Amino acid sequence: MTLEPQSAANQSEVVKKATLAKQAAPRLAALTTEQKNRALQIMADALITETPSIIRANGEDLQRGKDNGISQSLLDRLALNEQRVSAMAEGLRQVVELPDPIGDTLEEFTRPNELHIRKVRVPLGVIGMIYEARPNVTVDAAGLCLKTGNAVVLRGGSSALSSNTRIVEVLHDALSRSEVPVDAIQLITDPDRASVDEMLKLNGLLDVLIPRGGHSLIQNVVRNASVPVIETGAGICHTYIDESAVYEMALQIAINAKVQRPSVCNSMETLLLHDSFAARYLPSLADQFSGLYVELRGCPKARQFVPVIKEATAEDWDTEYNDYILNVRIVDSLDEALAHIRQHSTMHSECIVTEDAVHAARFLQEVDAAAVYHNASTRFTDGFEFGFGAEIGISTQKLHARGPMGLPALTSTKYCVSGNGQIRT
Known part of the structure; x- marks a missing residue:
């Protein structure tokens, strides 16, 4: 199913923000490694500068969580402090140091008819991330997607809404001082589950979905999405x-x-x-x-x-x-x-x-x-520990990617074919 056009006035938040990401994707894909790395450095510096405001926003989430009876283990996943924000910034800096896979030639050969064929890495396009309580995923996903030339639409859990909103505000302000289009990172703030259901059917605007969280979240996405899904797994x-x-x-x-x-x-x-x-x-x-x-x-x-x-x-x-x-x-x-x-x-x-x-x-x-x-x-089993830098998730499926998903897992390929007038007979 492909998304039908809608007037701007009637578009939902999900469609509006996915459209902005889709429009930003070609500009992001055309940037050099140096331009992307500069943006990541600015984003990392901005997180450090804005640590107090991020922790204040996180405090709102923690208080709501306590009021709603969230378990201590989930509160731990939600909580941010100076050390954790610093780790998020360091994660972006580590991504800067990683090789940029975009444009890599994976295969190259010449056919008997002198057609020269190269298989090269390219961005996936627009990635939809659906995840739960950990606000560090917001930064990890944004950084990995940016480095690989992908725009990203983020939909975090309602328990981390204040934290994620402030983090994305900080990242947007940082991107406004870089060559990366600000619209390449979008956050869905509608806490209604209908916003997730809408993302699952957003063919034509989202190129792939990556769910990250508990078993019920992941299975809902896998079973109901028409957009292609990279399945990350619950861990028993x-x-x-x-x-x-x-x-x-x-x-x-x-x-x-x-x-x-x-x-x-x-x-x-x-x-x-x-x-x-x-x-x-x-x-x-x-x-x-x-x-x-x-x-x-x-x-x-x-x-x-x-x-x-x-x-x-x-x-x-x-x-x-x-x-x-x-x-x-x-x-x-x-x-x-x-x-x-x-x-x-x-x-x-x-x-x-x-x-x-x-x-x-x-x-x-x-x-x-x-x-x-x-x-x-x-x-x-972690992107940092495997030397991949921050990961976007751990895939338990067997197609496209498996295990901790670093930069190469966020790419596709295309064949670039050069000739000198060949036609097929």
């Missing part, structure tokens, strides 16, 4: 501690994967333990997690080892908590661990802790996920 991530695992390493990895920042998609939701390891170490592991205020929910066998563990329900194995809650299941083999992961994984990030090279190789080969780890925390 597992850590399997094998029979041969070294306790100290396993403990550090498991605690980091759950506790370092439980509100994010690459945190662990289920801990799988080989029964011989559990027999020796589960009581100690449980004590460590309890001391860190993590609520454990376990299978019957886990509860035999540690009776204070709550009983896990069938629903728990398929829940992304984003909180201080952890499922524990005892398995009798690597095969049983792999079977559990196949049944319950969202194909985001999965880990095995083992000293058995054969088991590690099987796990890395057989587990179908965007990132698979041996003896390292799932918390590393």
Whole structure:
């Protein structure tokens, strides 16, 4: 379905702002790397200068969240302070240092008829971002899209509306002092869910949608959009501690994967333990997690080892908590661990802790996920940690992009064909 023309007076906020982004896209795509980098530097400096006003706006969101009973983990995702705003600015500066993929020649060849063909990277066009409570996504998405020559239409969650509005005001003011068109970054401020539904059908104005958030948000976009979607995934991530695992390493990895920042998609939701390891170490592991205020929910066998563990329900194995809650299941083999992961994984990030090279190789080969780890925390599934700079999301699909999506994932390709008068007979 292609969007029908409307008079300006009758256009919704979504259509008006997507139209402005569409008009800005060709001008943005034509800019040089140096021009885009200058704009990113100005944006980073502006965030630092305006940190007090951004934090004040964020305070409005936090107060609304508290009044509405938002959980502590979600408030953590929403909260901004000087350090987090500084990290957002540093993210833009890191994007400046990254190679610009636009214009890269991926293939080049000459046909027998002397047609010269080059396959080159180009912007996607206008990207629609639909996301939830984390205001840093506003900056990350704007910076990555700008660097790759894409205009962006941002629709954040209503819980972060004041923060996102102020951030985009700051970015617009910065862009007015650069060669980048201000209209290349648009923020939808209508909190009604209808604005999301409208974006899903905005063929002709949006070239691709990227949802980033919880399972229900992502599935709503995937199931109902007519605009092409790059699916980012909810993170039901597992850590399997094998029979041969070294306790100290396993403990550090498991605690980091759950506790370092439980509100994010690459945190662990289920801990799988080989029964011989559990027999020796589960009581100690449980004590460590309890001391860190993590609520454990376990299978019957886990509860035999540690009776204070709550009983896990069938629903728990398929829940992304984003909180201080952890499922524990005892398995009798690597095969049983792999079977559990196949049944319950969202194909985001999965880990095995083992000293058995054969088991590690099987796990890395057989587990179908965007990132698979041996003896390292799932918390590393992140654009910064992979050296990509800020990411626009973590794709759990298999087409176009998978895993942390940096700059190359925000490009398409085209073929540039040069001849000297050839015609096809």
